[in-house]
Amino acid sequence: MLKIWRWYERCLSLHPVKTQVISSGVLWAIGDVGAQYITYSTKKKRLQCKEAEQECKIDWKRAAAISMFGFGFVGPVGHYWYEGLDRFIKSRFQLRPKTATFVAAKVAMDGIIFSPFDLLLFFSYMGLSTGKTVPQVKEDVKRDFLPALILEGGIWPIVQIANFRYVPVRYQLLYVNIFCLLDCALLSWIEQQNDAPWKRRFGGGQGRW
Template identity: 45%
Template sequence: MGAPSILRGAGDYLAQKIEKHPFQARRCAMMSSYGGLFNGVVGHAWYIALDKGMKRVAVPGTAAFVGGKVLADTVIFGPFHVAAFFTIITLVEGGTLKDVKRKIDTDLVPALAAEVAIWPIIQAVNFWKVPVEYQLLVVNGFTVIDAAFMTSNTGNQIFINIKKGKNYPPNVVEIRVKYEQTIGDLRKLAAKKAGIEVDQLQLFRHGAELLADKYDMKTLLEMDLHTGFSLMAYDLTEEPDYFPPVRKTPEGLVVISAAEAAA
């Protein structure tokens, strides 16, 4: 429990030092607590159980053994881990269970799409070469690297999950932004990566359309723990298939809640 907590906290502390903005002790404490309580306890139990389970059906060190572990980690632990993170962070920030549900409904799939783009490769090497008792340490080590150093020169990492029509899964593009940039800059970077015109890209955050007059980049980054988070987007070159459904408001499009849909 101690090592994951220290590593998570250290990674966030280094990230904040690199960003050269006033240190946020609350943010660091949140990340450290999550690392200790979830990664340290649940993560440790998961890797032990996963190793024992796969040894019953495959020979350790084989492609089937490693591949089975990666698949199970991605399909089972991945969604559980992301949902737990959203739940803990939302509640710590003063949110309600309703806020947790809204967060999971709108952000779980985009966050998982971003994770699938990175972690299976890391975990394949981890499960292949590293003894089970050290696998959680490797994962937390990569978390430190991502949190601390990915923001150094290239800016804060954001994954944009762009859905086009009824096509699935969404096209995931990675961009880097700095505090002094704007939401307009974010849209331009994402549109360029996706190969579409900027006016054909529609961004969403937490179930509402992300408009330039709602946030500046500094506020957006600070609300989402600075780096490595996801935003949903729609490619308007085809009729958008909004999921969850949305409705128009004076402030832009917002996701229709389950209660509204049932009414």
């Protein structure tokens, strides 16, 4: 593990953006494969549908699309977001790093700006990548966005408090990417649930845009 860490540090020092892009793409692909297994298991154990009786077959085309989202958005945008956010909070609000106010400001901006944009782009991208029309994508976003935002709203602030308080800026995206392995599985699972009854509890059922 120590050798792997040193190798990662060397790659991050020499090629920071490329390293973040590759690690994000790989982790998001792994997360989607996990989500597909979760969806299969859910159908098999709870829904008892005929489709679930078949062997679980991974949709590698879908996993590749998810991976491209990690490569094309999470990696490069995340790299510049965390570094830019740190500089902005320091210069604009003149706050000392790692103080409670400093961490709170970063968590708030991350939750208000980055998270909703990330979710909106994710669900829009996934719909378009599968060949859906713009009206269909709008319906999917209406169905999935709010449930995902509420579920993630109870998880990511806690994750980011530890991130912004204890993790150096250059490693913050790596920290996030590790949790993105689970987050990708969650988002993919939510997207695959279509118009599941539990989504209506969040107001995410089908309706007009």
